[in-house]
Amino acid sequence: MKDLKKTNELIILYDLYSSLLTPKQIEYFELYFFDDYSLSEIAGQRNVSRNAVYDSLLKITNALHKFEQNLQLGYKQQQREVVYQQFDKIKECDLLIKKLKEIDND
DSSP states (O other), X not given: OOOHHHHHHHHHHHHHHGGGSOHHHHHHHIIIIISOOOHHHHHHHHTSOHHHXXXXXXXXXXXXHHHHHHHOHHHHHHHHHHHXXXXXXXXXXXXXXXXXXXXXXX
């Protein structure tokens, strides 16, 4: 179930939408993704079947994706990051132009 790219994506979504999850969903997610517990370890700790833990994690994953599909906070954050990077490049160009003008004026 753990693929690095998918895991990173889920953690980002979790950061954005964890307040919309139930306490049990938060616990399962954190045990599995942050504390690196196996499905069996979580099942043993919570006195449920391994399959119940798997199903819960699948539902959590689907819920996080549905939240993103409807609210698009992750997408908007990503778009803002692109704009910030472009802005930084513009600032660097302006600084470069200013320094070149200073050199020309010397």
